[in-house]
Amino acid sequence: MALTGLGIYKHLPKTNCGDCNFPTCMAFAMQLAAKKVSLDQCPHVSDEGKAALAEASAPPMKLVKIGKNSHELLIGQETVLFRHQEKFHHPTGIAVKVKDDLAEEELTNRIEAINNLHFVRVGEEIGVDLIAVEHSSTSPQGYARVVKKVKEMSDLPLVLLSPDPKIAEAGLEVSAERRPLIYAATGKNWQQMASLAKKHSSPLALKGESLEELADLTQQIKKLGVDDLVLSVDGPRVADTLQDLTRIRRLTLSKTFRPLGYPTIAFVTGKDPFQQVGQAATYICKYGSIVVMEGTEPWKILPLLTIRQNIYTDPQVPNAVEAKLYEIGEVTSHSPVLVTTNFSLTYFTVEGEVENSKIPTYISVVETEGLGVLNAYAGDKWSAEKIGKTLEEQKIKERINHNSVIIPGLVAVFRAELEEDFGWKVLVGPEEAARIPSFLKNEWKVTS
Amino acid sequence: MLIPEVRQKWANPINTITIGATPEEGGTRTRTVTVGGSTTLPFLHFEGKIPHRPALAMEVQDITPKDWPEILGEHFSDVWDDPGRWAKKCVDQLGADLVCLRLAGCDPDGENKSPDEAAVAVKSVLEAVGVPLIVWGCGDNDKDNEVLPQCSEISAGERSLFGSITEDNYKTLVALCKADGHKLIAESPVDINIAKQVNVLATDLGLDPKDIVIYPTSGALGYGMEYVYSIMERGRIAGLDGDTMWAMPILCDIGKEVWKVKEAVSDEIAEWGDQSQRGPLWEATTAYVYLLAGADILIMRHPKAVSEVKKYLEKLIESK
Ligand code: B12
Ligand code: SF4
Numbered sequence: 222m223a224l225t226g227l228g229i230y231k232h233l234p235k236t237n238c239g240d241c242n243f244p245t246c247m248a249f250a251m252q253l254a255a256k257k258v259s260l261d262q263c264p265h266v267s268d269e270g271k272a273a274l275a276e277a278s279a280p281p282m283k284l285v286k287i288g289k290n291s292h293e294l295l296i297g298q299e300t301v302l303f304r305h306q307e308k309f310h311h312p313t314g315i316a317v318k319v320k321d322d323l324a325e326e327e328l329t330n331r332i333e334a335i336n337n338l339h340f341v342r343v344g345e346e347i348g349v350d351l352i353a354v355e356h357s358s359t360s361p362q363g364y365a366r367v368v369k370k371v372k373e374m375s376d377l378p379l380v381l382l383s384p385d386p387k388i389a390e391a392g393l394e395v396s397a398e399r400r401p402l403i404y405a406a407t408g409k410n411w412q413q414m415a416s417l418a419k420k421h422s423s424p425l426a427l428k429g430e431s432l433e434e435l436a437d438l439t440q441q442i443k444k445l446g447v448d449d450l451v452l453s454v455d456g457p458r459v460a461d462t463l464q465d466l467t468r469i470r471r472l473t474l475s476k477t478f479r480p481l482g483y484p485t486i487a488f489v490t491g492k493d494p495f496q497q498v499g500q501a502a503t504y505i506c507k508y509g510s511i512v513v514m515e516g517t518e519p520w521k522i523l524p525l526l527t528i529r530q531n532i533y534t535d536p537q538v539p540n541a542v543e544a545k546l547y548e549i550g551e552v553t554s555h556s557p558v559l560v561t562t563n564f565s566l567t568y569f570t571v572e573g574e575v576e577n578s579k580i581p582t583y584i585s586v587v588e589t590e591g592l593g594v595l596n597a598y599a600g601d602k603w604s605a606e607k608i609g610k611t612l613e614e615q616k617i618k619e620r621i622n623h624n625s626v627i628i629p630g631l632v633a634v635f636r637a638e639l640e641e642d643f644g645w646k647v648l649v650g651p652e653e654a655a656r657i658p659s660f661l662k663n664e665w666k667v668t669s
Numbered sequence: 670m671l672i673p674e675v676r677q678k679w680a681n682p683i684n685t686i687t688i689g690a691t692p693e694e695g696g697t698r699t700r701t702v703t704v705g706g707s708t709t710l711p712f713l714h715f716e717g718k719i720p721h722r723p724a725l726a727m728e729v730q731d732i733t734p735k736d737w738p739e740i741l742g743e744h745f746s747d748v749w750d751d752p753g754r755w756a757k758k759c760v761d762q763l764g765a766d767l768v769c770l771r772l773a774g775c776d777p778d779g780e781n782k783s784p785d786e787a788a789v790a791v792k793s794v795l796e797a798v799g800v801p802l803i804v805w806g807c808g809d810n811d812k813d814n815e816v817l818p819q820c821s822e823i824s825a826g827e828r829s830l831f832g833s834i835t836e837d838n839y840k841t842l843v844a845l846c847k848a849d850g851h852k853l854i855a856e857s858p859v860d861i862n863i864a865k866q867v868n869v870l871a872t873d874l875g876l877d878p879k880d881i882v883i884y885p886t887s888g889a890l891g892y893g894m895e896y897v898y899s900i901m902e903r904g905r906i907a908g909l910d911g912d913t914m915w916a917m918p919i920l921c922d923i924g925k926e927v928w929k930v931k932e933a934v935s936d937e938i939a940e941w942g943d944q945s946q947r948g949p950l951w952e953a954t955t956a957y958v959y960l961l962a963g964a965d966i967l968i969m970r971h972p973k974a975v976s977e978v979k980k981y982l983e984k985l986i987e988s989k
Contacts, residue, residue: 433670468675478672
């Protein structure tokens, strides 16, 4: 992407007229390369020059939108190979398959099951992003009927899975306004598929036998005016797919190789659920923009959504909640008080368990610069003294008629000082949040 | 269309390390395990060589664990009062490449077992199985410095992997392992520089860098895993780029982390689906992700997770 000064200079008028407020075209080009000025500052660039520069300065990997309005999925436009270099921008879309040969009731159940694949983790909604409607045996009308049903029952963006342009067309006719991803153009059908994509302004996936073939396909299809493309990568084995995905990402970012500068889609294969999850895990970590899963069992999907959440968090931003006193449920002066840190993961894990306990509770969150319990301790971001002061600042004593505070089991060492210096009666809670409900039910009541 | 070349040429291979010694080599193992040696990032066969498949160790303890959930208990409660039988089950029935004996019983805040008792546990595992051993202390520095010397001596020549040395506690164990011919786990708290520093300290005492395995700390899927993942990737890239203090194979201690998190352990949340599958899958998935970041040795607990990760590895280690 990063265009050099010289690369830009080639497309400028080279007259050194100075209208841009720089003495020479070269000086202006250098400023442009450093992104300090914008191209409009030169009134004399030709239209071809503008087009070439826009093209050259476009991001190396295209951003592709699937779906419409509030239910759209953005994929692509990644900028790094490893998350520690910056961050990954557009989380892998997780698609689940629906086949078109299901009986009505089965179909309904399946769509409902997919709609239910939503969870809350670390205060964030995570869920499946797409439904892929796979053609197997029905007529175009039969396929359209299923697409329509899926569309009626779910807001999720769609993938129309069929190599047959007639089937794709039937699906598009009933769903084009939702901008489904058409899967897929191949060496054989690309002209028809591309004209469908053009007609319905839908994104189009391409499938080739090799990266070379894929690159040829994108170039041909682009000439027809279709550029919202997704590259389908499925080698015979998971290792092959991993390597192709890696090569595409490197080609895009290290070589600005535009013919493959698009997001990707990969499919899990086989029947064994643990191996399917292994494949999907591989593609989430390593450069898949969409992963198509089989099956709707939540125990298979939850770990995948969790990997995605982990890998796509921004490593440069501490994930912190505001340090203050939180009231969970209808708290009263008898409610227990828990102390924790302001690392989001820590706070939300604790909050979730407090909710599970159904016991109204105060959670006093201490400012620990976004570190969890042991990290804040080892990194000197909290101490008994800091907790004592925080409790004072949060004026918790004015709200309760008891004198007890519950601290995390992992920092039991804080107990004595909190008792001696701050006059609290300290209860050492469990080491894991999961045991908070039973602790509140059994031990808190007894001691308070 | 011609596709540009994106193969990278890395400066340095990752060190190769062999754990376990056969009778000809001065030990009593019937098998040894070799890991490392890669000249590229995980599973990128198009770019370099990956001569050894990552190895799977199963965890055994010197006491009956109190905090292992029922879903693990159902596989091990018939043997877990006896480390030898427990180890044998892991190897003969469950396909472990190595056994990791964790001396949890020596913890002074727990059963506080003596160095003699620990050495007996080591001996009993060595006698029960032919695979190489990982011997891991209880984590209390002073106690480990009492216990591990006996364990090292009694297994001199076996070329076990001993753990762990840290920035503040390395001298005793480095000296021992040099004397008794073992390998060492160098532990650091999710920190790229501290990991290096431990290796510098140990090698300054004359330990061969090739005798070290890096343990950068592990976190479970959903519980800080991404921090470890990125430290591993950065470290592995540094190693391949020529940093000799990061050129060591990497170990991940997974079972210990996974089997305390709710997603693996709880059967109370219906929306999460079948725990009997979800539990082992949580462990397997944590393993998959660490393998992609560069793990060479995994310590795991659930039999199903172990067998599935093995299958996964077979698919990743072969290619067109
Ligand atoms: C991810 C991680 C990091 C991340 C930071 C993540 C964060 N924002 O906190 C990074 C890489 C930045 C990091 C840094 C450090 N780390 Co660190 N890190 C970890 C790791 C792998 C996971 C921690 C985690 O996120 N756990 C998940 C959260 C949710 O757990 P939690 O906060 O404890 O909350 C749980 C319970 O405590 C409980 N709970 C929470 N609140 C409450 C409240 C009540 C009332 C109750 C009852 C329960 C409860 O519920 C939660 C779920 O069960 C651990 C090792 C491990 N596997 O645990 C090491 C670990 C915590 N780190 C450690 C260390 C030493 C450090 C550093 C000091 C190293 C250094 N560079 O010098 C720094 C400290 C930070 C600094 N210098 O500023 C040590 C701490 C040693 C100790 N026992 O004190 C650990 C244990 C690793 C080790 N074995 O050596 N670390
Ligand atoms: S205004 Fe345009 S043509 Fe004139 S010097 Fe600046 S860049 Fe060159």
